[in-house]
Amino acid sequence: xxxxxxxxxxxxxxxxxxxxxxxxxxxxxxxxxxxxxxxxxxxxxxxxxxxxxxxxxxxxxxxxxxxxxxxxxxxxxxxxxxxxxxxxxxxxxxxxxxxxxxxxxxxxxxxxxxxxxxxxxxxxxxxxxxxxxxxxxxxxxxxxxxxxx
Numbered sequence: 001x002x003x004x005x006x007x008x009x010x011x012x013x014x015x016x017x018x019x020x021x022x023x024x025x026x027x028x029x030x031x032x033x034x035x036x037x038x039x040x041x042x043x044x045x046x047x048x049x050x051x052x053x054x055x056x057x058x059x060x061x062x063x064x065x066x067x068x069x070x071x072x073x074x075x076x077x078x079x080x081x082x083x084x085x086x087x088x089x090x091x092x093x094x095x096x097x098x099x100x101x102x103x104x105x106x107x108x109x110x111x112x113x114x115x116x117x118x119x120x121x122x123x124x125x126x127x128x129x130x131x132x133x134x135x136x137x138x139x140x141x142x143x144x145x146x147x148x149x
Contacts, residue, residue: 031113033132035085036140037061039106043089043099055089055099059110059132087112089134098137107141110134 040058047053061083068076087110089095102108112134121127 033114035110042104043102045099055095057087059085059087086131088131109138111136
């Protein structure tokens, strides 16, 4: 089994420019999110003039833990915390399928990246928003197409 020194491995991930020219360091980074939960609202599709349409829905994830002093399954109360996530789907094929088949209560798995942004609300107040930009959505519970009105 051949092993390369750690500095050779790290050189593949970090590229240094000449220190005499500049101190610029370009390195790889990662922004990945994986969520498994239930959809909180039927998706909506929005399109701002001049921009690509986007499908948006909320996803609930739950965290559960046992409170109390006992480490066994017998004692303590079970506590739960629900966290809501705003999911945005921009990819054309995925965006349309998600809009058509995801519905409130569906259990889905979402992969993507986290995005922080700002917007100005109706009262001209600056607000911050956290969104998950979905790259992949896996449908885990059955759900048919929504009825067309």
